[in-house]
Amino acid sequence: MSGRFLAIRVLALLSVLLGLNYVLWRWLASVNWDAWWIAVPLVVAETYSLVDTILFAATMWRAKERPRPTSPPQGTVDVFITTYNEPIEMVMATALAAKRITYPHHTWILDDGARDDLAQAAREAGIGYLTRSADWADKPRHAKAGNLNNALLQTDGEFLLILDADQVPDPLILENTLGYFADDPQVALVQTPQWFVNVAEADPLGSQAPLFYGPIQQGKDGWNAAFFCGSNAILRRDALMQLGIVGYVRDLEDSVVTALKASQRMLRRTASDRSLTPEITAEVRRLGEAVQRARAELALGGPIAEVTAAVHAEVQAASRRLVDADMAAIRADVAELAALAVQRDAELDAFVVDESALESLSVREMSPLATIAAVDALVEAVRVDRPGEAQPIQPLATISVTEDMATAMQLHALGWKSVYHHEILAHGLAPEDLRTMLKQRLRWAQGTMQVLLRDNPLRKKGLSVGQRLMYFGTMWSYLSGFAAVIYLAAPIIYLLLGVLPVTAWSVDFFARFLPYFIVNQILFVVVAKGIKTWRGQQYSLALFPVWIAACVTAFANVVLGKSLDFVVTRKDGRAAGGPPWREIWPQLTAMVLLAIATIVGIGRVLAGTADGTGTLVNTVWVGYDLVVLSVLIQAARYQGFQPPVAAAEPTASIEQKEPPWTSP
Structure with missing residues (x-):
């Protein structure tokens, strides 16, 4: 074990122990029951955060940095490029790059829009073109999962490389990944990172996810729980067909x-x-x-x-x-x-x-x-031929608007293995405006919560304890919107009304809270190993209305039977219209209230009607919240990606290759 991973384990253990010490003390000795209506929600939110800490510590406990596969690549491959309404030029750029992949394969465009001009462009380029068969008419379509399931029954490659329409692959993507399947016949999935070329250095929309496509996926990989992320992944056909039949x-x-x-x-x-x-x-x-x-x-x-x-x-x-x-x-x-x-x-x-x-x-x-x-x-x-479906067997999971996590979890439950390959082998396009990004994040969260409600990993047969925790940890994170409301409301209530959610801002409080907070932050720094994680931390709080909306709409869909629209993420530039201020009104309202509360709180201290220590603590708290939420103002005013004059340096934690296209 390297010194870094030993340090991660020590910090993870300390973070959990200090967190338990703080939260238990909060419940047993510091809740202000006279103001239970804010005191209890606050300590519940802190308990939620402790569980989040425990799940993160568990994820990093077995983080795995894999060596390259030892076996040479082998087996037949179909490359699937999924598309619905993306520009034909974008789809063809990806398809032509896929055609140039060095390992022998067959490239297919899976066009869910059934466009004649795209079909013609594919034929002229010598690229396979597939669209839905007539069997799908007037039947449930299951979005991207249905598109892939339709193609699965019309092709025969032993392995499938799945790419979104904007994800241009490196020529060596198969050479560098297929060996894992030969190394271990139980491997069903190899996932590689998603990296975006149209993201500014400041990344105002938080599109790059180097913490997830790095330490977190490596941590999940250590528990055999690295999951399918929808693109830039290679899957074993036999595993998918077994999943469909089962x-x-x-x-x-x-x-x-x-x-x-x-x-x-x-x-x-x-x-x-x-x-x-x-x-x-x-x-x-x-x-x-x-x-x-x-x-x-x-x-x-x-x-x-x-x-x-x-x-x-x-x-x-x-x-x-x-x-x-x-x-x-x-x-x-x-x-x-x-x-x-x-x-x-x-x-x-x-x-x-x-x-x-x-x-x-x-x-x-x-x-x-x-x-x-x-x-x-x-x-x-309930006839065996399933007359209500286009095809009786649906290999990729259709229980969610995002098929990737659900499919991976079901594969793991059947005993298959997954691999996270930590090398950028495809370059894609991220949303270039806040409105599109919000729709994308909502869909991700909705899909994840659908899986939680329909196929809770904590109860799913076939998963190991570690796999249950890894999947549940991802789902648990989307409940943070409810905790965020409490974290924003508590300092406002104190500064405006003087209502204290704890019994006192005593030495006991700081002696327990500060070590927990500091060690937690150090753990993040060591795990990140130079990766910029601040933008991700900002958006985990700043998107609280999106996370709440996802939980509510997913519950309404699964439990109450209300429909849930599937929105394809736009990646061909900025959406029409100006800054989407209406779509972030809850965050803007919170910022105004935080600012007003700070002014009132300081005024109350000057007037001698408020405690100086409590006001100072909550003012710092408010300052942190305002800095976090301010990212949305920057994002709303973002004018889209402007290509840099010189190529950016490779990210330290990921082997980055130049994109195989000649222009952005």
Whole structure:
């Protein structure tokens, strides 16, 4: 172990211990219960930050700096360039660079916009062109994941290099990464950094993420949890196809079991009707026994197709024997069932049975034959050919508007491994205006929270403890918006109203808080190893309305069923319109309130109505908040990237290559 990694471990351990000492003291001895309405939220926010510290320390505990792969590159490769509405010139620049990759491969443009002029440009350049097949018409499209899934079933390369339309690859990207797959046949994914060439030195939009594409991914890699980031990654086709098949089987099994349970409830309800004749009651009970047998066979691993076919045959036989029942009642009941019982979730790749609708059906009066027809409709709706989908098997995860993290987590849960290769091998374009950047960050956060709500890593089977923590740590970070509101509100409340959230600004407070804060900052400095991280720290607080909006909209989507729009990030220059002041009004309002609170607080000290120590502490706190939030004013006024006269020096922590294009 190197001296640097030993220092990281010592600092990580100290940071956690000092944080526990401070937060426990805050809960047990310093909460001002007379002002519980701000004191309790503040200590909860501090507890949130401590958990964040623990997760970061765990991430860095096993950080891995990998050597280059020892095996030579081998295997067939398809290069996928995904596009929807990006300029054709941009797409073709990436495609032509991909064609020049030195390792033998086949380059494909995956055009979700189905543009004839792009198809023609691809043909003229000798580049493959794919768009959605007719099977996708009037079916859930699943955004980028659907585009990739469509291409997977039309190509046959053993490995897939996935690139966004703006990510121009280095000619050696495959030469330098394919060896990992030969070194270890369990490797399913190799992720390389994303680096942007149209970012100013000051990086006012915080587009570069050298801390993430570096120490953090290396830390996750140490736990075999480095995840797919949507582009600049190589994936093993066999792993993706296994993922698709396993997901298909699991979803189908869950859907069939749910349908059979609902069927059994309806049959039991009908059989309990004392007004029925003994013959009809016996028929309904016989069918209920058939459904029970089907459930038992499924539990023992029986083939789904055979089990559902047997139930369908029993239903048909029962229907013929009861055909003289009241047909009018049947039509009404079956029509209601068809509309309510089984639906397809457009984002979650599975059949979804409307439990509330089935519950209402199970407690209402239905004619016997209508109940039997309902059972048949439920079983038919979960056919193995998945008529509601364009293709039965969807290898890349479709449970989120961002397919990358969800796919990687499911691969890890199946026992596959991932690699983070710390070398810039593609150069892309970042958003050049604040409005576009805000939409991009919102989509990232929404997708991450969708995964948390639909497939919580803490409960996911197949993941190791370390993998659970690594995935949860990324998801946990997007809850910071709620803590940020408290951190902004607390000093304002004290300076304006004199309400103290702690019992006193005593020696005990500073003796516990300052060591925790200082060691935490030193840990960041040592981990960063010269990387500029301040801009990332600013945006983690300054984008608090975005993080809150992402949590709320993701919850509304997953729990309440409200739609969630997918927005493709614009990367072809600044969006139309002036500075988006309206889109950052919460931050601007907070800055105004912080400034007013500072003036009032100082005035109260001069008037002798406020404590000098408390005012000083909170004034420093306010100053820090204002400096952090000020990045948004700079970002709103940003006029876009101006290419430097001379090429920038390579980043110290990442081996940086010149982009393979001749002009920015």
